[in-house]
Amino acid sequence: MTLRAGTPAQESDLIDVEALVRAYYELHPDVSVPEQRVVFGTSGHRGSSFDTAFNEDHIAATTQAIVEYRTAQGVTGPLFIGRDTHGLSRPAETTALEVLVANDVRVLTDAYDGYTPTPAVSHAILTYNRAGHEDQADGIVVTPSHNPPRDGGFKYNPPHGGPADSDATSWIARRANEIIEGGLRDVKRAEPSAVEAYDFLGAYVDDLANIIDMDAIRDSKIRIGADPLGGASLAYWQAIRDRYGLNLEVVNERIDPTWKFMTLDWDEKIRMDPSSASAMASVVARRADYDILTGNDADADRHGIVTPDAGLMNPNHYLAVAIQYLYANRPGWRSDAAIGKTLVSSTMIDRVAESLGRRLWEVPVGFKWFVPGLVDGSVAFGGEESAGASFLRFDGTVWTTDKDGIILALLASEILAKTGKSPSEHYAALTEQFGAPAYERVDAAATKDQKARLGKLDGDAIAAEELAGEPITAKLSAAPGNGAAIGGLKVVSENAWFAARPSGTEDVYKIYAESFKGEEHLREVQEEARRIVDAALG
Template identity: 70%
Template sequence: MTSRAGLPAEESDLIDVDELIAAYYDRIPDPKVSTERVVFGTSGHRGSSLSGSFNEQHILATTQAIVDYRTAQGITGPLFLGRDTHALSRPAERSAIEVLVANDVDVLVDSRDAWVPTPALSHAILTYNRDRSDDEPGRADGIVVTPSHNPPRDGGFKYNPPHGGPADTDATGWIANRANELIEAGLEGVKRTRFADIDADGLGTYDFRDGYVRDLPSIIDVEAIKRAGVRIGADPLGGASVEYWALIGEMHGLDLTVVNPEVDPTWRFMTLDWDEKIRMDPSSPSAMASLVAKKGDYDVLTGNDADADRHGIVTPDAGLMNPNHYLAVAIDYLFSHREGWGRDAAIGKTLVS
């Protein structure tokens, strides 16, 4: 560990938001340079406009590639589109909208023009597809503009197919190859409508937040939590879940406090990670230092990354738990308390969990 890990960020650690966004539009990636090509990791492309790895051309080409992939797969339903709180997420979302609308895709964005956590977008896809067969053309899919827990200088772009979860390597490989072909061709083949020319009829809206929060009792026994009187502290770590946690407490009558509702694209309120970078990693003791310091104030605290698909759990006695240890306890609870779970019930997991 370096000397400043776990300490508050200083002015010198912060990004220049204006510089970052200007580079998104001004810098042209060179497809002959490997680090400036579209490369999908865990379902998405990630990079920074400052290094030529996340710029407007990447997003225009990747969005067109997703449109082409949808066509090849026979997916004709709506596409849910959300973004997190990173500085590059708003401009990338707009670039995506320009391409999607030009291709006559039925795009659904947040009805409040607010941030959308990945679980809420996945929930929207699953809800829409609930009564549709796996081969039905009218199924929905989605895009989340997020680099997850990564530093403020980064941008990210993830595709979620009709099953709601991350795209597999067959899909991401196809999309990345097509996107790079389009960049190499100078974006020939990319359809685009200027954002300023898109009217209200060209863009649909969806209430991601209320639908997600309202449906939580279908999978979580919120009444048991309420009866237990558990004092919960939730830290969105400046991410997309900030308005969700507040509504969860309000709608379900829980003793839940959002301990830090601040959203700032520089993340100046964060403590530095192990390598002295600002990183919203809820599994990192260094990044979670400010939340761990509050462990005596609540029965349980939770932190999320910028798109809220990662969690960190803090308890008064253990401090920051290993996320997988928490999941093991949650699984044990479900097996012993969830009605309808017989001896043949099983748990699905990913290789990294």
């Protein structure tokens, strides 16, 4: 934590938006430079035009590659496209539309030329594909999610509505880089006039009554505050308030691509992370004014839950409460529907799952792993420790296959309205029943070679037999739920665990650790984690 974390942004922290957009058009990448190539992470291609990492050439080539990919996959239906409030999102959307229209793709954009949350695009794709059309729809979301204002992002959602898997993104990225290397000769472009309007907001908001008990929230008259953090959910929260008659205040209605109204994150950067106490400092300061106060990031795929008694809830804590509440209050869900979690999420979820008699489905990091289960109803809830989750409708059918911060925020109000207790009060009860875990993620230095080896490490390479005084019960390099490689390592004992994964953007590896024996034991686990991993890496 740095000295200015949690304090208001200053003029020197703000980007020059005009210069950012100018760089988008004027700078041209050299794909022989690794940092200037198209690279899809867990949520699409991200970068800044200032670094020649997110420029017009990247988006033109990537869109052309998506057109070729969807054609090869037999996807001939409409493509839904939405953008968030980042400064680079509008230029990138315009570029994409020019390429899509020139390739005769039927494109649907926001009917009001507004901003579109990621879950609204996923919802639109699934709605179309459930309607019995002979063709299948897919989508693009122009967003770097919670990244700083200087960044842009571009992600593809195929017909299942969720994040594209690595087979798709690898193909798209490889082809996009080939197109750039070829001087963009294979890119078709035209004026983006032949696009259709789609009411993302109306379709999404009207459907909320099929997944959240909006009547209970309205009738309870609880005081709700919703902060879009300058993101795409602004108009959605206004519409939700008006459509359902909620006692809800949108506490911040400002949209500004510099995000000058934000407080700085832990590293003194402006970042719209609703799970960060530093980024949410100005929101948390108003916790006494509301019964439930929530935040969303720029594309509303993440949530932050603030209560008067606890302030900002740890995402792991809220996921555990949400799971316990939902599986006890959704009789329309399949009795064998599993609980989905990523392997770096809290073991509290494991203990809640066991108490519910539900199967736990533990998968690698990345929301894409939950998609098949959400589609067929075999997984009713999928959640990540980074404050991203989605779940099924009342009747057990799919809602979104991408993260939805809006429904998770509304669920907090439903929990209070139906039980009379805040989510943080419910979590306190869970700790009385199962113990109070200490959880933290830290970084450790690693070279590129060490990161590459860590990503391929096998659990059998770990020689240690104990973890902070307890016998090791599992050494995992594949996720228990689906057997997929985790791109790292997880070591488990009875009351603690750690996971180590290489960073995709920095020369560090991330250590996630948790202990049910307190903060001091957690520190021991973290120290041993470093020793165990360093020994394995040589």
